[in-house]
Amino acid sequence: MKKWLLILGMITCLSTAVACGQEEKDYSEQYQVTREMVESYVTQEIAGMDEIVKQGAQAYVAEDAVMSNSVKSWESALADMGGYQSIKDISYIVDEDGIMTINVAVEGAKRDAEVVFILEYSVTKGFEATSVTTTPEFTFGELMIKAGLNTLMGMGTVFVVLILISLIISCFNFIPKIQAAFSKKGKKAEASVDNAVAQIVENEAVQEDDFELVAVIAAAIAASEGAASSDGYVVRSIRRIR
Incomplete structure (x- = not known):
């Protein structure tokens, strides 16, 4: 029994060591990325998206696919957030290929949200955004309610389809x-x-x-x-x- 416990402990230690060794390395210094740069960029972008939605100026960014999708995602999240208040926290990391991921926690009037920026580096243009998505943060209870409603809607749709099929089949007797x-x-x-x-x-x-x-x-x-x-x-x- 002791031998088995010893083996299990060794496996646990090895797994922990492997997990620590596989931690993603940050290449921010290699690409000369500083926290001040990231904070300034994120603040300007979020303020810009919020202003576009407030002014109803979505048509002005329609030709820019990345910006247009970013504004749509932000506008959709605002309905659940109840309005944008401030930035709570910023974290970022740059991988070996020059892809920077920025996670921004923003505070809303009703609930908080997370904005994720994906930027890619090129020698000629530097870092450029390729994707910006905003996701409202729901509590576990709210998620369960949504899941339950989706399940009920799915089951209701199935029952309606089955009833229609049964009615159609019953009509065959009258033909x-x-x-x-x-x-x-x-x-x-x-x-x-x-x-x-x-x-x-x-x-x-x-x-x-x-x-x-x-x-x-x-x-x-x-x-x-x-x-x-x-x-x-x-x-x-x-x-x-x-």
């Missing part, structure tokens, strides 16, 4: 009935058309018979008067031979 109703209407329409055609044909036949009867009568009258019928019918008298 055969609708088709049957339309097919019956079609058959009735065809039957009525057939009846109408049959009646027309029957009426024409009756009319033809009537015309023939009239012609025969006219011919008989003409024969009795000694004239020929205009319809070509000839009525001859039949004499019985005794």
Whole structure:
């Protein structure tokens, strides 16, 4: 048991030593970066972003992608901060590749926020900002409430979609009935058309018979008067031979 405890202690010591050895090294002196420079830069940038939002001058920085995104992030965070008050703390570090990360804790009327500046170094231009993001700081309770609301919204959306799908599936039962109703209407329409055609044909036949009867009568009258019928019918008298 003691051996296992000794081994565990050695592993813990080695892990701590490795973690300490992997601490990020600061190259601020190599790139001639001082705290005064960083504080001056950060103060001017934050004041500038806040003034742009107050004046509603976002359109003037629309062509500068980095500045435009920075102002949008700051404006979005201000709604939760309740207004910018002051800078509380500044920390920065420069890595071997000349990328400087500045973390700024700012105080708001409602809650604090963190502004993170990412700057890259070039020989011709020096340090230039590539990203500026502002994140409001929420308490654990607020984060849990937000997570709960997001979960409820997600579950509600899923339930609504499932209800819609079930309604659509239930409507499939009415499709055969609708088709049957339309097919019956079609058959009735065809039957009525057939009846109408049959009646027309029957009426024409009756009319033809009537015309023939009239012609025969006219011919008989003409024969009795000694004239020929205009319809070509000839009525001859039949004499019985005794």
